Amino acid sequence: MHPTIESTEEPGWLGSLRKRLEESEKQLTGEGNKVSRPKIQGIPAYMAEKVEFHRYYRPQIISLGQFHRRELETRQGELYKKAWAAMYIKHANLKFEDLFTELYEEDRLSSMRKEFYNHSRPYYDRDVIETFTVDGCCVLELLEKSDLSVDPEQELKISMDKLVRVHQDLLILDNQIPFESLRILCQDHERLQKCLCNFLQVHGIQTVPKLPRKKTQNEEVKVAVDGDDDEDPVHLLDYLRKALLMRDQHTFYKAINHKKMKRGSLHLRKYRIGTIRELKAAGIRVTKDSHNNSVYPSFKDGMLQLPELIVDGSTPHIFFNLVAFEMCPDFRNNFEVSSFLVFMSSLIDQPEDVKELRMAGIIINELANDKEVADLFNKMDTILVPETELFAHVRDQIHSHFESKRGRIRMLSWMGEASNTFFRSPWTIIALLAATLGLVLTFIQTWFAIHPKAS
Structure with missing residues (x-):
């Protein structure tokens, strides 16, 4: 027998379903969705599942951020990462106490985790601070020593073939760190701009988007839309995309x-x-x-x-x-x-x-x-x-x-198909010539059979 609802009270499970649906609607259209900033998240499944694309989506040496956090800890890449972080902290005259204090006092840690990562993992704050500090300093040292006037093999103590792979690791979508962490670790605006210029030049991109001025803590965050010049990139890959789309639309x-x-x-x-x-x-x-x-x-x-x-x-x-x-x-x-x-x-x-x-x-x-x-x-x-x-x-x-130009295109298409069919290799050319010669000889033989010479 089907249940009937005679009272005004809804069953508990139905009320729970209604609340979940309403909560989803609020997340999509309500107050929580005013700021549209892409988060650092995993590769879409329908792309990541393609076997031929795997090598473009997996870090080879350096693991950054929280998605591949523990995958490369036993490899030499972890040594590079920590050593380069130490080099940068030394060259930039940074103090650990100042970095940690700034992260805690300005509440940037929880803000970055909420804004830039589309998941909630049970990381302690100490682990997150270590991730942002080590990874951020490592990236800044790598980019600073990628200047054309610097010998990166000598400065970074890494072979060129590995260095190329490290730069490819910086391109992977879910191997990114928040750009805000680079802002915190590099207080010098011009120094940070030069690092980003080096990052683009490594990949053959000459146009360099100018970084906006640093926003104050209480300044309102605008909705990010393509073409905005006063928005920080989300991460390095986002900055590279901005460089490719710089021309005025x-x-x-x-x-x-x-x-x-x-x-x-x-x-x-x-x-x-x-x-x-x-x-x-x-x-x-x-x-x-x-x-x-x-x-x-x-x-x-x-x-x-x-x-x-x-x-x-x-x-x-x-x-x-x-x-x-x-x-x-x-x-x-x-x-x-x-x-x-x-x-x-x-x-x-x-x-x-x-x-x-x-x-x-x-x-x-x-x-x-x-x-x-x-x-x-x-x-x-x-x-x-x-x-x-x-x-x-x-x-x-x-x-x-x-x-x-349709007629001319058809002719070229026919010629292209003929080229692919009959001239794709020396053997097909020989076969075509042999067939042509056979047709010519057959034609000659037929001609003389029909028109024999007068005796």
Whole structure:
């Protein structure tokens, strides 16, 4: 028999369910959600579970923060971390008592744990202070000694191959520490800015976002939105992303003539734009945009302009972790980096496409060959993102240009398929020549059989 509710009192379990639902609504829409700051959290499961991506999401030498806190304690990386922290404390004339007092008195410890980590682990305050102090001083010493005028092997006592891996560890999303901890440990604004400049230059990024002035304790925190110039980054990976997106977005929105675009399908998708060879067949010129230091492409009068892109061993670490960062549920963003990678993966299909971009000065290839670059972007083709306004506008412009050159594109597509089928190796070329010769001989034999010579 089904129960009937005759009284005004609700069952205990139903009241508990109602309270849980209401609490979730408050967390999502209420007072607790006014400040939108992305937290340091784990890689999204649907990305981390891909076996081919594992090496881009796991620290190799240095473990930072609270996610990989105990994974590398027995390795040599722990020695580097503590030794570099001691070096920085000595060079910066810091005192342990002053650091601990500042953390406790300003209540920054609990604030950083609450604001920057999307979990609650039972760490004692002493452990958290040690983590922030050691990890922060280690990072500052590493970045300070990564200046081009300094010999890092001599100063940091580490081989160059390990040093490269340490810098890759600083790119991993859940191997970050709060930027505020670097603020506390480096009181010199110019010194901190120089460390961040070194961090970007190591990864081939020349544009350096200026740090805002240090906020006072009682100053209101603004909602973080892309393009804000007065917001501290959340961590180093966030700072790197800001550097890649420095170009004024209003320049691109003006090209759309301020027309409100219709929202596209909410389905995740890949953008099919066409390879570099298809663009050339349609009469589209691809050139380097020397004034563009960000990831935004532009298209005008049959010319596609792309920013310069250095591709080396750290490139997949940068892009895969930036994609994971943009996919975090508490990060308000427009998927700019993810959209750029989808855009580039459509342009690049074969090593010949990489060669075209390299000859145009767009890609600087520091890998072994063009095939490695093509394989990298083909691997990134698994990224699916919602349609974004800026990239959709460029894509639509290119497709409109394609429509006027459809016949030529079909011819190139046919030639490309023929090339891949018959000229992919010396053996296929020999087989094609043999088949052609056989057809010619058969034709000649048939001709003379039908038209024998008069005797």
